Amino acid sequence: MTDDYSKTLFLPKTDFPMRAGLPEKEPQIVARWQDMDLYRRLREDAAGREKFVLHDGPPYANGNIHIGHALNKVLKDVITRSFQMRGYDSNYVPGWDCHGLPIEWKIEEQYRARGLNKDEVPINEFRQECREFAAHWIAVQGEEFQRLGVVGDFKNPYTTMAFHAEARIAGELLKFATSGQLYRGSKPVMWSVVERTALAEAEVEYQDYESDTIWVKFRVANGSGDLSSASVVIWTTTPWTIPGNRAVAYSPRVAYGLYEVASAENDFGPQPGETLIFAQNLSADAAQKAKLTLNLIRSVSADELEAIQLSHPLKGLGGGYEFTVPMLPGDHVTDDAGTGFVHTAPSHGREDFDAWIDAAAALCAANIDTTIPFPVDDAGFYTKDAPGFGPDREGGAARVIDDNGKKGDANKAVIEALIAHDALFARGRLKHQYPHSWRSKKPVIFRNTPQWFVSMDKDLGDDTTLRSRALSAIDATRFVPSAGQTRLRAMIAERPDWVLSRQRAWGVPIAIFVSENGEILKDEAVNQRILDAFEAEGADAWFAEGARDRFLGSRANEPWTMVKDILDVWFDSGSTHAFTLEDRPDLKWPADVYLEGSDQHRGWFHSSLLESCGTRGRAPYNAVVTHGFTLDEQGRKMSKSLGNTVVPQDVMKQSGADILRLWVMTTDYWEDQRLGKTILQTNVDSYRKLRNTVRWMLGTLAHDAGDEVALADMPELERLMLHRLSELDALVRAGYDGFDFKRIAKSLLDFMNVELSAFYFDVRKDALYCEPQSSVKRKAALQTVRHLFECLVKWWAPMLPFTTEEAWLDRNPDAQSVHLTQFPEIPGEWRDAELAAKWQKIRQVRRVVTGALEIARAEKRIGSSLEAVVAVSVADAELAKLIETVDLAEIAITSGIELVVGDGPADAFRLDDAPGISAVVLRAEEKGLTRCARSWRWTNDIGSDPAFPDVSARDAVALHEFKKLHRL
Template sequence: MTDTSEKLDYSKTLYLPQTEFPMRAGLPEKEPIAVARWQKMDLYKRLRESAAGREKFVLHDGPPYANGNIHIGHALNKVLKDVITRSFQMRGFDSNYVPGWDCHGLPIEWKIEEQYRAKGKNKDEVPVNEFRKECRDFAQGWIKVQGDEFQRLGVVGDFKNPYLTMSFHAEARIAGELLKFAASGQLYRGSKPVMWSVVERTALAEAEVEYQDYESDTIWVKFPVADFNPDLVAHEDTSAEDFNEMTAAILGSSVVIWTTTPWTIPGNRAVNFSPRVSYGLYEVTAAENDFGPQPGEKLIFADALAEDSEAKAKVTLNRLRSVSAEELGSLTLSHPFKGLGGGYEFVVPMLAGDHVTDDAGTGFVHTAPGHGREDFDAWMDAGKKLRERGIDPSIPFTVDDGGFFTKDAPGFGPDREGGPARVIDDNGKKGDANKAVIDELIKRNALFARGRLKHSYPHSWRSKKPIIFRNTPQWFVYMDKELGDGTTLRSRALQAIDDTRFVPGAGQTRLRSMIEERPDWVLSRQRAWGVPIAVFADADGTVLVDEAVNQRIVDAFEAEGADAWFAEGARERFLGSRANEPWVQVMDILDVWFDSGSSHTFTLEDRPDMKWPADVYLEGSDQHRGWFHSSLLESCGTRGRAPYNTVVTHGFTMDEEGRKMSKSLGNTVVPQDVIKQSGADILRLWVVTTDYWEDQRLGKNVLQTNIDAYRKLRNTIRWMLGTLAHDEGDVVPVKEMPELEQLMLHRLAELDEVVRAGYDAFEFKRVTRALIDFMVVELSAFYFDIRKDALYCEAPSSTKRKAAVQVVRHLFDHLVTWLAPMLPFTTEEAWLERYPSSESVHLEQFPAVPADWKNDALAEKWKKIRQVRSVVTGALELERAKKTIGSSLEAVPVVHMNDAALEAALSGIDMAEISITSDLVVSHRGAPADAFVLREVPGVAVVVEKADDKGLRKCARSWRYTDDVGSDPEFPEVSARDAKALHELKALGRI
């Protein structure tokens, strides 16, 4: 043995991986450093500079409320948006992201009022603009906090210059948009039932309401028949005697209604029935109750509900005869409170209604037009007929803004002993209104039955307290008024929905159904913090349309903000020479959804770095009734189309058992905690690996699954970096590469299509699944495992080694850039480790794929090769388990082939190398009975023999067993291949 051999440490002669990229990520410590670096280099500005002149791709940010730390829903939402903007930026677009905040409305105003209450301070005693300043300051503070939290998630955007609905320019534009509705005649003052929060003293929009379980009092009420008009009933085939008998029976009966809102009975003005429902006249034959119907009473019910009603009242009913729709339509009823407090003397008509069913109740709907949308519509639709019958069609205001009965509810309002009854109190608790109504019904023998029902009931999503439907004057936008071009706001919106791409597609159906069914858009709120409904109107509600006045309003808002509307002398200032005319300054506040729904004007239209319409709006699925909805209506009302081309929605985050997260259950996942413990990239990996279109689950176990997946990805990246430490930039033509390298390039070409299509379709799980499977299964457990020998041991001149390094180079560049939109911190760390002179991976583009990489025929061949390999590796694993062998290099598998197609695929392939064994023999003899087989690969059987039994010796450098170890006298402990490598390294002075 020579001196060289004696002194040589073979491990130092190998091209072993070398990298400073650690296996342990340390994301919680490293990520803030990356954020600071991006801010210092102004990455956002660099992105804009690098993309100058490219086609714009704009995702318009739906603004969160600036009133608290971000929660897991914010994290999910912002990560999805960041992935979209980054992925388009890295595919040749100028993909701008401008974050925004919704700064007006109850979420912020409510916080200030809470502070006032804690200090014993009365909001109404504070000048309005002073109060508004406190709201503005509060919002500004949270914008800074949330902005920092979003950036800590890795989100890159124009955080130095976000859009704010409370900026003076935004407030001017919002007011200007409202004035467009006024000028086009779409804005009107009307009196309709609106969802009203007694606790917050304001009307609410659909998007401000959530449904919670609530226990309501239910009552069955008797409305006595007051009159019967025989002229409205066809009775030619009935004798006069029989008809008179029928008339007498009905005149002595009562129609029974059912309701879950007893407090609305004073507001009743009609009873609705359905011509499609079968009704009958019933007589009480027995009764077992403390109150209610007694034997001999005659009552009318839907036949399908008579038995259930009978049970509720503990009575026995006998059906006398059918009651036709004609007969019902000919009836007028008496109000059960007739005479109470000198009121309720009006007649109660029976009206046909499409909304009536016999699914529950009695088949009759108590109609209080001041307390329900369907009730209001039915009453208004019958207006002409009511007048013809001499019935007053006016709607009473029976409940005020505090939930108290008014003078329009005699016996329960101010004339009541002890003061007016109340529906809901300031704390959102039930008042005494239901009890007062029920007690009076019992007193008057008008109550048929009573009970309780637990059901879904609307609550304010801010105060979490139940709301009521209350008739009150508000400002509305017409949904169905013709706009001069043959369209209405509703028809425009429906057409815009058809023209929009929805991801997932079900969102289109959902939004369409909402637009089809929605009532006129109520814009007014009785609050202080927001953009006012900056119009002047006369006593009848006619809006002043004067371009000069409107321009003064917009100009003032641009210079001073909406506070100008509330400043002393504002009326005279804006009206100018018309100040002596009887115009009233409207002091209601605009629905906050109109604010955010107008954001496309002062963001997409007004910023030179944006464009209109946006390519994408992305928010939670609740925004079909929120931001998507209001943006659609605002834009269709002023521009005739939607402000977006695509709408993407995500679901909500549940705990691991699928339950809604709540502090009371203790099952919330706080994004700040996850970031602190594991890092933002772990949270981001969860986002992009989940089916975000549906509700997702998150908890300790889910996070651990993502931590494990991340570790595998990181280790794959780390191995590539270590291998590329030896990259000398050699280029081997594709056709001169070994087939295995050509196969990997083909797979990159296939993945390139998957990745780009996945990002286009916003299917991030499709992208991550493909990349994770490729990196873990095809690279770590296949290609890298096979090529470690060549990469570590082959000579510097080896084409195989050079080709493998070149392929790893391509793998790294593609994989790291493909992952960059999803894992920005990890990929930035890896990229700068590989390319220390680079500014950022996020300034890169996805690498192009040369046409000659794609090789479908080769891929088909290698499917067969891998089938054979799977049988070999299966046999090796079995021998390892028996401890017959340790390393697979100790084995020489004998592969018995009985499949011509599979064997043909092996031609020219070193199957020992592919199987990571020292040698491999293909045999055409019949396989022994104990040979290893896989059912899914017929025609292949494997017997594992040991290399040292074949007279092969172990190479001290590569650990392969060969028959030429010792053939080189200078390096007698290694194979000829390894000796050649050592000679080259020695000549290069590397050993």
């Protein structure tokens, strides 16, 4: 025994590897979870508990997952796991959005590659190919989500293309129809020429775009006095909308003036002597654009503007534009830019349309035709409602945008016509934010076209409207972060009616019949036949041969027309609460929480809110949590062209899913986050420290016999650690409740690194390794490590499911899964604030001692801290008395402490933030101490037991117990 005392120590012993090998280990754990059907086991264990439901916002089934998907699914998985481990039945049902243009495009591309024409293929054959495409990617993404560690009902997810889902979506639409909220109207909508369909605000993003800008003269047609020969000047960034002009808007709040051209240096435009009307704040800027000098004649009042009418600047072209152009007051008019007048084309803008409709009665009274024209068709060509630019134009109709999203010749044609009619004041170019299709990334246009809408402001019979219901629901919803509430509220308050119709093929049809005058057929029997067919055959039933007569039945001879438009896919996803939360008995309605990216304030959060408020009067969720977007390490948007994308599959292959999950847990996910090689390496380093702490606990617990020491009999240090567990338990539970994962992760990492590895474990290694097996201190320490392990592994389990599963099964080889356990219940008696306050002071003294030891080691006066005896001076007598109640030598890991009350010598070590405390390091051998051959502590009782002449008395007792235990 004296040859190798290390064999008598209780050193850590574990098979839990230091090197994680997560890329190899994690797929094995996923396979184990699937083999044991962990998801089903979780449901069985949670049977009868209160339900907690996070409803999954459906990703689109058209490609491999990206880093945004990974962030999103990890957050959802952490939430569902954390509630499951806190006593809820927290069931996660993944879902997919399957209809819509991106999938349709992919199939069209395949057709074009084979020389086929989509329009020559039966529609339901085309739809079946779309369905198969979506099914393929659902399977791929499902595997990728599970590889991230996500546990859910992947065997039975919800999809918007399931027959039952299509039937329910159609049924939700019919609720809007029968309640009178659905109507067919002609309004300007955002239109994608490239995709040949209307778009909702949620399907549009704003990108930099260079537009032609023009200043146009509208001559006064009926003015008197000095206004009779003047021109009102407007400014626009869409020259192609001039043929659609029907009015000019002004603001009573803006100061206007009548100006005379004093001089001009231009090839076209105003000449000396002409009179023009501008906002006074903008006249100088306008003059500069046209290379003019202007003289102010006088101010022009709002009453004068209201009284005049204008001539269209293209009057006489193609025999059109002979109508009067009225002046309309408008709240949207400012003198921030332009001329202070706004060109109003009700066919091409929401504000223009609203201003025209608001003025309709007065316009009719003035014998002005209020008909809104259709100047541009679905392919971006001018129609007959744009005389001189449409089919009557030599060479054919001009075009605003072509099939590739490029500018057509419309702007050029309009500008040339304005010059020819002496109506162009100036021209230029402007880079600005312009709406583009979210999918094609091509610019859109605003065009008047008949579409199906849901009214935001129709009285629903209970003194509410869809808008008022939605605003009330927002006020009743919890938002994390809270700014999301303000954002969504502003969107709902200002949004136009919801345009539901799309002119495509792959989706749920607007399954209604209409008369010639737009009346919707409201027949319960017809509706039920539609829904029954969709339930059995899917929405393809609407497009099948003979569908009209089948659904109308005895009314087939009546003049009802089938609507062939399909629904906005946001209506599909906005209806998922109906066919998932309501229809699945393992879920509940409303959901406890929806979680998605912040862009979904205008997307899924938005459409779900409107759909549910329109049919049920409230939101389908109680809380909304939003995350930001993932940028690269320089804060730039990730893109393939920049080569700065982080692919989650690559991260999992190189480092493991738990590394990716740790990044998610330690980032401010409520804001935009950053990710790259350096940040990933930081998380690898943090994970390595965490894993080594878990490994040390497992190794130490290999010697745990399960002994229990009463709390009152435990040393203070163990009671302090139990107090800290009590504090952390409250923090962890509050963090999971508040979806504040960074706070949890940071607190646990700090606790493990600073309070355990660098303090408690460091201090207790001597007792755990060297104390006799019968030692109460050692038993209490083992008991405490046992509690630490159980708490930490379970608290981390929702965040790091693979590592915690591996550790739990290493400790409990007969267990099923850590994820089938509950968070530990912490006894109230563990909380001891008074003890914690005392040890805060003790650790302040310890900091000074360890600081002195570090310098002594650096100066090579000592090697190990056990080679030192430290003289500690404490000026505060009360603090000195407190220090005497503990073994400071043990706590500071030295072989002795000499405590004196006083200031200490001038050359003693001190810390600025620990006044009145100093330390001087002495060598233990200089104090007459000898090193123990077993524990390496320097003591004055070496050889006190003749049986073991080279060890301390404490270690001799341990050796006698060891001999007896092993019968040596």
